[in-house]
Amino acid sequence: MKNIEIKTPIDDRARIETRLRELGARYEGTSQQKDTFFAVPRGWLKLREQTGRPAELISYVRSIDDAGPRGSDYDVVLVDDPRLIESLLVRVLPGGCVVHKQRSLWLVGHTRVHLDEVEELGEFLELETVLDGIDEAAARAEGERVIDALGLDRARFVSRPYAELSAGRSGSENADDRRFMELALAEARAAAERDGEVPVGAVLVRERDILARGRNEPLGERDPTAHAEIRALRRAARELGAARLPGTTLYVTLEPCLMCFGALIHARVERLVFAASDPKVGASRLLAMVPVGFYGLNHRIAVEGGLLATESAALLREFFRQRR
Ligand SMILES: [Zn+2]
Numbered sequence: 001m002k003n004i005e006i007k008t009p010i011d012d013r014a015r016i017e018t019r020l021r022e023l024g025a026r027y028e029g030t031s032q033q034k035d036t037f038f039a040v041p042r043g044w045l046k047l048r049e050q051t052g053r054p055a056e057l058i059s060y061v062r063s064i065d066d067a068g069p070r071g072s073d074y075d076v077v078l079v080d081d082p083r084l085i086e087s088l089l090v091r092v093l094p095g096g097c098v099v100h101k102q103r104s105l106w107l108v109g110h111t112r113v114h115l116d117e118v119e120e121l122g123e124f125l126e127l128e129t130v131l132d133g134i135d136e137a138a139a140r141a142e143g144e145r146v147i148d149a150l151g152l153d154r155a156r157f158v159s160r161p162y163a164e165l166s167a168g169r170s171g172s173e174n175a176d177d178r179r180f181m182e183l184a185l186a187e188a189r190a191a192a193e194r195d196g197e198v199p200v201g202a203v204l205v206r207e208r209d210i211l212a213r214g215r216n217e218p219l220g221e222r223d224p225t226a227h228a229e230i231r232a233l234r235r236a237a238r239e240l241g242a243a244r245l246p247g248t249t250l251y252v253t254l255e256p257c258l259m260c261f262g263a264l265i266h267a268r269v270e271r272l273v274f275a276a277s278d279p280k281v282g283a284s285r286l287l288a289m290v291p292v293g294f295y296g297l298n299h300r301i302a303v304e305g306g307l308l309a310t311e312s313a314a315l316l317r318e319f320f321r322q323r324r
Helices: 013-022 082-092 136-150 171-195 228-240 258-267 284-289 309-323
Strands: 002-009 026-040 043-050 053-061 070-079 095-108 111-118 122-130 201-206 209-215 249-254 271-276 302-305
Touching: 002 136, 013 111, 013 136, 026 082, 043 082, 053 082, 111 136, 122 136, 171 201, 171 209, 171 228, 171 249, 171 271, 171 309, 201 228, 209 228, 228 249, 228 258, 249 309, 258 284, 271 309
Parallel strands: 249 271, 271 302
Antiparallel strands: 002 070, 002 122, 026 043, 026 095, 043 053, 053 070, 095 111, 111 122, 201 209, 201 249
16 A cells, blocks of 8 residues: 655644644544554564554555655555464564554545654654555645645654654663663764764663763774774773673664674674664664574574664764755
8 A cells, every 4th residue: 555644743733633623634533552563674564453443464665765745655454363463573573662652543535644642752643645546646735735734844754653763662771771872872973073974873881881982983094894883892892801792782873784783793792772774774674584593693682773763863964964
């Protein structure tokens, strides 16, 4: 199924509901939804459990367009036994990140408007104009009309699924993760501001102790391998006098490339937390294909993406905008 869609955080839901009524939109009801996201090489598999409707398994092909309005591509199958499907997926795929939300659905023309209250993220609006009986140009035109009628701010549109916007965690671990990712972001900022390098930063942590920090510096070092992750791993290994770094978590502001991912395996890093995704060269989805025992790896590296992704992506965007 194809549609044209946007997603945006909103501050004034009552005003948007008023405008929806003025547009002649039809309110279709509200449901509680629990989405479990699994990362797959071309996008996401999403197991949706919801009140008042059967569970669904949705395959969602990642869009690499801007925040939108953009085309999206997905398919849905109904699921009788969501626990069974979940237990199968959990065994073989990375992710398993859960997002809870309350969704109100409005319909106007070919456009579905979702008003979502997302746990830990706040209120969002999603607008999807379905290519069902109309062509893409007509769908885009209708989407634009509804965006204008609702008074939405295009500068706030986001392209990431909720799973990537939320760390998908809670409690103090979440606060620690956030704190360490803030430090990685500080490294990324230093890379751009001090050294004119692409802003990527990394922090390596064991039991809440920072072992090393690194920032991207291939230009300054004249070293194509001087990525933030490699810099942090090398410093920590030298500091500890060991070639392997078990029990560590690497925080990095951009999804690691193939080289860095290989380095994480060699270093026996236990867990990887990254901020922004890199749909072009990011390697974290390859993890699904790395078997235990690969290079003597006796565990599967836990991977979580999306923590402070908005901040990291903004930093990268601003850097490349200034370069143009
Ligand atoms: Zn790299």
